[in-house]
Structure formats: C-alpha cells, structure tokens
Amino acid sequence: MGQPDITEIAAGLKDWDFLNKLPQELNGFSLQPSSGIKGQILNIASYVNESMRCRLDLTYTCETFDFVPLKTVGLHVYREERLFYRDRDKFAQLVLEQLPRLLHELDRAQKHSMNYEARSIGFEGWEYWHSLPKRIGNYELFITPDNPLAYLNGSYIFLDYTDFGHQNQIYFAYNIYRNEIFAEFKQRGIPITTTMFDVPGNVKDERKLDMLAQLIDAHLAKALQDLEKS
Known part of the structure; x- marks a missing residue:
C-alpha cells in the first residue's frame, strides 16, 4: 500500500x-x-x-x-x-x-545548559563574552553562553548575532561529538558555511575559548558588515 x-x-x-x-x-x-x-x-x-x-x-x-x-x-x-x-x-x-x-x-525565558561533555571547555567560566556588545549595527545578541540552544547532531549554539529585519546572522556552536567549535552565517536567510572561526578538536580544551575570542576580535565586525552586502 x-x-x-x-x-x-x-x-x-x-x-x-x-x-x-x-x-x-x-x-x-x-x-x-x-x-x-x-x-x-x-x-x-x-x-x-x-x-x-x-x-x-x-x-x-x-x-x-x-x-x-x-x-x-x-x-x-x-x-x-x-x-x-x-x-x-x-x-x-x-x-x-x-x-x-x-x-x-x-523557551528562551528558561535557562538551559550543555551536556556534561562540554564541561571541560569551560563555558560556564568564560568571561570574554560579557564584553561583547549587545548590538552591532542592525545585529542583536540573541543567544549567549549562559543560555545555549540544543541544536542538531550534538551541537549547541552558544552565541548568535542576528539582524532579524534582513535575516542575516552569524552563530557559534560547539559540537560535543567532534569536540570542536565552528560558526555559520545566514545571508538573507540562506546558510553560508565558513571556516573563519573554526577551533578544531585537536586544540586543547582549556585553550579553545581563548582561541575563539582571538578569532572573534579579529574577524567578527568585518564578517557582519560583509553579510549586509547583497
């Protein structure tokens, strides 16, 4: 049938x-x-x-x-x-x-957390993200490490800057299976892959977030500006 x-x-x-x-x-x-x-x-x-x-x-x-x-x-x-x-x-x-x-x-009004596999990365003690602006141009800081989003295939989104009016976005995620941090863009709602913010699994866990902070300082502002280009 x-x-x-x-x-x-x-x-x-x-x-x-x-x-x-x-x-x-x-x-x-x-x-x-x-x-x-x-x-x-x-x-x-x-x-x-x-x-x-x-x-x-x-x-x-x-x-x-x-x-x-x-x-x-x-x-x-x-x-x-x-x-x-x-x-x-x-x-x-x-x-x-x-x-x-x-x-x-x-429910984003409720607090969420990552699985125990992420504890060695040190998200709970990561102070750097508090220095990030809540808005960058049209982008608002929508998801933060103190309230991550359980996503697909063992990934947790822990940072997200979104321009909802134009559907532009960058988000940062940690994958518990691959033990790596990565980012992805959306431009006008269309996903775009990038390696610009990759922190591979072979980087020591205690160094991962420091490396990410350096990448964000170096590339975030320009990356958001580039997304606004048609």
Missing part, C-alpha cells in the same frame, strides 16, 4: 480528535490552527511565542512521509530528531505526552 497523499492528510485534520486535546495556551505559547500546505509540508498546528521569536510547528512531510515537530528559535529552524513517526496516532500520543518538554526546550 502506498503512502497517503498530503491532501488526504490535510482533509483528515477536521476529524482528528488529537487537535481538540491540545491546550490553547502552555508555558507562554499560544496554539494556532493549521496554516495548510506549503510545498512538501503540511502544517497541522503551531505553538507560538512571538515575543521570544520561538515556535513549534506540528507538521507532516511528504518528503519522508513522517509526522514531525519543527522547531524555530530566531532564524534557527530544525526538526525534532526524537519524534519522527509515520503512524499518526503514535505521533499524537507522544506529542501530547512530551509537549511540555518540547516547549520548555524552546
């Missing part, structure tokens, strides 16, 4: 009792109804906190025929790796069970 068409999934939303069980408000997030189909994605429902620039979209994708939550924090948009399900009822059951956790992970 083939997979159901995305339009069939959309048509079935009106009879899905799961949607009636979702709370209207939870942890500062407000429930919004389906926004329909966009490309290969059906938006089933969303929880949104506009003041924090965070949202959780419950989606179905015909790319992989899965139901999956989609997380957004600022310009970071990524799928919840632990909740891919083709079975609609199983997806509904687990979303209802884990909704408080999912929203807590997005």
